[in-house]
Amino acid sequence: MIYKLHETVKNNKQQQMKDVYISSFHKSNISPYLLFYQKMVFKMLGIELHQIKDDNSSHGDFMTKTLKTINADYFIFFDIDCIPLSTQAITKLLDQIKDNKTIAGAAQTANQFNEGKNTYVGPFFMGISKTAYSVLEQPDLNRDNQKEVDVAGILSKKANEKNIKLKYWYPTHVEISKWPLYPEGEFGIGTTYDNLAYHLFESRYSANIVRFIRKSKETVNIHWKLNVLRYASVILQIQLFKVKMKFQK
DSSP: EEEEEEETTTOOOEEEEEEEEEEEOOOSSSHHHHHHHHHHHHHHTOOOOOEEETTTOOOOHHHHHHHHHHHSSSSEEEEETEEETHHHHHHHHHHHHSSSSSSEEEOOTTTSSSGGOOOOEEEEEEEEEEEHHHHHTOOOOOGGTTTTOOTTTTHHHHGGGOOEEEEEEEEEEEEEEEEEOSSSSSSEEEEEEETOOOOOOOOETHHHHHHHHHHHHEEEEEEEEOOOHHHHHHHHHHHHHHHHHHHHH
């Protein structure tokens, strides 16, 4: 069902398995190209992803419900237009949050609030444990319920109050810079974080979706040695998908 994390139990030095739930959220109006190519990247990397469609929930509703109702120890959230560029994206993120005292992920600035003088772990690529969420008193992650925070920003805002650490992944490459990232730097269309995670942004535009497709294919091709049979299966599915979409036009 779920990606597994091995942890060493200090008392007896044995290994125990921890459940990790990795998910992305979308509505019916999302581009099928985003859904498909995100799925292919995760398949190529051998990482199980739960792509959840819910037309009756907001992004914040989905994250809140997931954290409260899914029986897992650790949670990793991706936007539908965000992909890992390597399995190291997952292992590094899990290593940062496995102390149950840390929220980790992409650094984000909500530029519409407080002149952009804020930084928080963005909901498009975030890792958090069930324990850390409980320590934070299980807040609602909708931006409308709190002033001066965007979706899931309340977690970072409350972190200092509850001695929860924040581990930020910063942009290492930006295809088209558009927005300032407080206190310094920029992010924009096609932003790569720590050389390990890629977020498209503004995926409602066709020109940007082309970028996502290109990055997804590139990621699949780079990792073909992980599993040659899996790679062949993914490439076949991509070809079949292209034919399918061609006939639907």
